Structure formats: structure tokens, C-alpha cells
Amino acid sequence: MQYGSHSPRDEDASRQAEGQNARGTAAHSHSRFRGKNNRKRRGSQPEIRGLRGPVERAPDVVYEPREPQRARDADGKQTTGETGQAKHAHPFAGAARQGDEGKRAERPDRHGKRHVNGPGNNSSKTQSGEKDSRKHGSAGRHGRPSRGQRPLYAALDLGTNNCRLLIAIPQQKGRFRVIDGFSRIVRLGEGMAQSGELSQAAMDRALEALKICAGKMISHDISRHRLIATEACRQAGNGAAFLEQVHAYTGMKLEIIDRRTEAYLAAEGCGSLIDRKAEAAVLFDIGGGSSELALVRRGRKNAPISEQITDWTSLPIGVVTLAERFGGKDVDHGVFERMVEEVRNHLAEFSNNESFNRVWQKGRAHLLGTSGTVTTLAGIHLKLPRYERRLVDGLWMRSDDVDTVLQQLIEMDYDQRASSPCIGQERADLVMAGCAILEAIRRTWPCQTLRVADRGLREGALTQLMSADNAWLPPKRGRWPRKKQQ
Template sequence: MSSSEQGSSITPALQSVDAPLPFHDDLYAALDLGTNNCRLLIAQPTRPGHFRVVDAFSRIVRLGEGLAATGRLSNDAMDRAVEALRICALKLAAKPIRKMRLIATEACRAAANGEEFLARVTAETGLELEIIDRETEARLAVSGCSSLVGREARSIVLFDIGGGSSEIAVIRIADNRSSRLANHITHWTSLPVGVVTLSERYGGRDVTPDVFEAMICEVQGMLAKFDCPPPEAGGNGSDYDFHLIGTSGTVTTLAGVHLDLPRYDRRRVDGLWLSDAEVSAMQAKLLSWDFAGRAANPCIGPDRADLVLAGCAILEAIRRRWPSPRMRVADRGLREGLLTDMMADDGVWRRIRSRRSGSTGSGEVLRRR
């Protein structure tokens, strides 16, 4: 859940794009319909491993609201999601998309009427969404954060705290580093809990320290079933060999509060490093605020004030399982992973290098591959 996109949003780059795009046919789109959010990105590949966002949309739809209690998607929740998906369909139809991938995650996986709902989506919007499994979701989260992993890193735990599930990937990088970070996943798990399900179970408005600890303990119990050895220190034994990467609205919210931003700014948050002490301090600050105080904070807002402490509880359970001196914040996730994988599969960065190399000759291009 990205706190940078509450309601619909279009990137500043889109508003000023009047000149023709250099590779106008190379537009890719990724849509992620989750338990809490509906998100769309349309992007164009630039330098290897990177892309420029041409259009973006995100809306909180709470598709999984009440799902844990009933096992079904409610009519109101489905209506909210369909309304958001209609906007996405219009955006996709307005541009020459080379390739797109549209996915649905935990809410549609878990709901008895998930497939029925997606059939309605196709009938009413023309969009055909696929329900991905948990392993694919974990790999996509890793792919989306590849550019935030420095060359010095040897061991990483990357986590994505979602609305209905939380994916965790353990990554170990040897000297022979693959161009696709997901190839270095050694262990992964998907916890059947997210900010929506946990807050509904314990109540998200009035969270006491005892309730907060109870949420942490529940998640710790789930993590205890994850059979995974502790991270290995790198050759130089430095703290920089191992760290956490968090991609979710929980960690971006903590970063925004830490920076005391007057309004959320993705450019300042994405890639930010937080020390262990800073994360603890921000969690304590949020726990000290009542619902109104959380809702009044510009990096949280009323739509997520009842969810953020559940996310902090999941984060705290992860930190207790994998203590780390620092954590990197990622305001990116499944959509970025989808885009990265589609562009890499199509070889667009190799084609861009070929076009730009011009006089360097084919030998230079081959050495770069």
C-alpha cells in the first residue's frame, strides 16, 4: 500500500509530456488489484533496468473488507473496485500499450466468489485480470525493488506487507550476481495476514500497547513456522552485508513521519535508509497517537489511520525474527516488478542500448549484455 498515491494520481511527468516519446511503441502497463488498493502504472523503458512513469493511478478500494469474517467479497467492496478499474481501463485504452499484465492478489485468491468477481470485471470494464499465486507475488516484490539493492549487499530480507497477506523473501547474493534479483531468493513465505485482516481482527481505531503486542505475537507465531536459517554474514563481516528492505504503506508511512513531511513525497521516501532505533521511535510515536492524531497526519490520513498500527505490528514481528541495524524503504512493489520483468523478457533495454551505441559497433553491445 503506497502512501504516495491516495485517490487517483497522475505523475508530474505526464502533465508536461507534449513532445513525442523517443520509443513511442515501447509502453508497458501493470495493474495490481490488492486487498486494499487498486493500482496502475504505465511506463516507458529508459536506461537499463529503469523506466519512466508515463501515467499512474491508485485508489483505496478495500476489496477485502469483511472477507475474513464471511469468506466472500461484499457487494459494496466489489462496486468500489469496479469503479476504480473502469478508470484504469480508460487510461489503458488511451495509450498504445505494447504489453500489459493485470493481476489480482490475496482478496481474490481467498474469496469464494473471487473468480465470479473477476468475470464481472471483464464484462463491465473489458479488463482480464489473473489471480497470481503467493510465490509469484513474492518474486514480483523482489523484482520491483532490484535497483535498491547495492553491490555491497550479500544477504537481504525483503518484505511486502499487504492488505490480506504479507510476502517475505530471503535473498543471498554470491559473487556471481544475476541481473534478476529474484534468482537469488533462497527462501520465501507468504503469511496469511495483512493490515486489513489484522486490524479487523483486533480493531484498528483504539490500539493499546497490550493489543499491539498481541498482534505482534500472532504474527510471530506464523513466522515461527517458516523454516529458514539466519542470514549469513558476508566476507568482511560488516553490518552492510545484511539489511531489511520494506515495500508497503507501513514502511513508507514510517519514513514520512520520520522526515516530518508536510505532505507525502515519494522522491524523499523511496530508497531512504532508517536505522533500527529510528524505526522503533516512529512505531512508538504512532502507537502514542490516538485515531484522530493518526488521521490528521498528512502521511497517513483518515483512510489508513485504522490500518497503520496493524502494519507496524507485522513489521515488528519481522524485525524480531531478523534483527538488522538498518532498513531500506521502498515505495515500489508488484507493479514495478511486473514492468521490470516484462521489459526484460522483451529485451527492450538491449534494443535501447543498440540504438544508442550507434558507432560503438556490435562488439561493444555484446560485451555489455
């Protein structure tokens, strides 16, 4: 019997790994400008049947750490708390705000002017009503920010298992540079399958993580943001009440998005990794409480990914819900097969897309996974001593590579999985549930290649925000040689 695989990807709190990844990712981003004969080819990237050779990773996300701005008091001195984070009187500060509850507190900028609007507002005014063009987010010609006036954007995803944040600066169209991030396993949906509500312990864990996210957004002086809650808050009877508590505690107002929006944001975030020579792809995101899938059929060149999605679905099954139903610690072959069949039953109706299946059977297609499931699998395949995003994001894996890793995982006991550097104790009881979801997808749409994406919903939200503001930098001149005049 051959199997698929699983892995949860994010690591705790603004990892140093993301900073270390910046150099490698940025260096790789220039590889597409090398001469045709000098282009590097990665040995780990297999060819897709019917396509011409491996395709390099899309260099549209670069990770680069950046020093957060420090708040200053009325005398111009920096103010820091016990942990070194700046103390801002800002809407995100929640209960820590001073002065009138209904007003945004004033604070001086580095030029001594006092602002009445927080960083969530693009149009900053001083006390005299004068617009401050030096602030992040001020626009240059044609409404675009100039190179010296760079707005900062943030996207937060509060899911069933994780709380994640990205802060980024727009680059050329469709690209941005990540300067800070945060990820923590909070298991917000723990026990919800039985009770139908979020437990107090789970809400407390999520609130602590969200408080850290709020602090980061304050210190970086965000221009615009999108704060998203997904399956756990959608399904819980007390989900809306919990988000009101989040607003009171942190000042952040999260929106609960529907499943269609979640699927399209995930596709927006990783669509650039679909092989340009492929005719079709199945894009999937295995979450904690739900799993989103999109059938992508390539059409007009450079068309937005949203126009290439022919069908989508959201399964009410994720790694947390499946592990709680079947047990995640002691998983033998029998338990694993029952989990796979459970997922396949949910996929049965969605997989009956005849026109898409005809294209799929030609072989010019591949799977694209944007979940922690596939990134952990990739880390184990590469035998990484610790997770490294630059080595995982965009990696191609052959079907037999996936089978080999899954066979290793299913032969491990719980303690062995917990000791794996790419899994860890927090995820050891969820990894086999993710494997079962992936295996069900692989059996439904069999193919020879799987591409791994360490990007998804947050990246999609950032891209949409930047596109709505037309915040992209103008193209760099002189990069491409001009054609000779005839």
C-alpha cells in the same frame, strides 16, 4: 520496549505528486555519474555495519507525466467525454463498446488509417492489411524499438486494500520511465474474514476504480499489459465470479496470481535497492490480505534477483485482516503486543534457515520494505507536510529512527493518526496493524538498518514484460570513458 512502524503509501488517482517527482528523481538519477570526490552523500543514509558508506538510490524508475493520446472520429476531430477522457471503441471500453460484441471496433489513427486491432495488440494492421510501423510498439533493428517508436506498457495490481496502475516507457536495460499512474484505496477484502466472500459494496468500489484504470489504458494506447489480482480474489468464494464481472464491466481480464509469483514480482520490482555491499537482505511486502517475504543472499554479480532468493514465504496476514481481527482504532500496548506475537507465530517456521541466519548474524545485511507500511513511516520520520515519493523511495532508516516513529504512533489516538498528513482517515485504522507486522519482522531478523522502497509488484511486472519483449533501448554511447590502450 522498542517497536517498528507502518504506513500505507499510495495516494488517490494519478497524483500530481508523481509528476512533480519526475524532476527530482531524474536529477538524482545522474548522481552516479559524478566524480568520486564530488558525489553527494545524503545525511539521512546510515552506514551498514561492515559496509563502506551509504549507497545511492538505484535510478531505475523515473516518474514523468505525459499527455495521453486523444481519440479522433472519422473526420479527424478529437472526441472527448464529459470528464475530458477520450472515448475509444476499444476492448477495455467494456459495455461502452459499439458494433459487434465479438469484434474489436475500428478507429482511425492520426494519419487517417483505420485500425482493427486495439492497443493491447503489438501488430497493428490497417484495413488494407498493411502493417503500420508508425504505431507504438513497432520494432527497430534486432527486435528493439527505436528511440522514436516507443511502446507503452501497463501493470495493474488489484489487492485486498488498494487498486494501483502504472503506465511506463522502457529505457536502457532494467529501467523505465513512468508517465502515468493511479492508486485508490478500495478495501476489496473488507469483511471477508467473517463472510469468506467479497461484499457488494467492496466490489462496487473496486469496479469504479478499475473503470478509471481502463480509461487511462485506452487513452495512452497501451502496447502490452499485465493485470493482476492477489489475495482477496484468491481467497474469496466469489473471487472468480467478481473477475468475470470486471471483464464484462470494463473489458479488462485480470489474472489471479499465486503467492510465489507475488513474492517474486515484488522482489523483481525493488531488488535494485538491495545494498551492493550487503551479503544478505530480507525483502518484505506488507499487503492488505497477505504479507510476502523473501530471503536474498547475494551471489554472482549482476545475477537476476530471482536467482538470489534462497527462500520465500507468504503469510496469510495483512493490515486489513489483522486490523479486523484485533481492532484497528483503539490499539493500546497490550493489543499491539498480541498482534506482534500473532505474526511471529506465523514466521517461526520460516525463520529457521540456518545458513541464511549465519550470514545475517555477521551484520552485513539489512531489511528492505516495499510496502505502504514503511513508506508512511518514512514520511513521518521526515516530517513531510505531504507524501513525496522522491524523498521516500530509497531512504535509509536506522533502527532507533524506526523505534522513535513507532513510539509516536502508538501514543496517538485514532483522531490524531487520522489527522496526520502521511496517514489520513482512510488508513488510520490500519496503520497499527502494519506496525505490528513490521515489528514482528524486525524482532525475527534484528539489524541496524532498514531501506524504504516505494516500488514493488507493479514495477516487477513491468520489468518482466519489457524484458520478454527485449524492449530496452540500446546503451547510451560516450557515457563512460574508454580505457587507454596499453
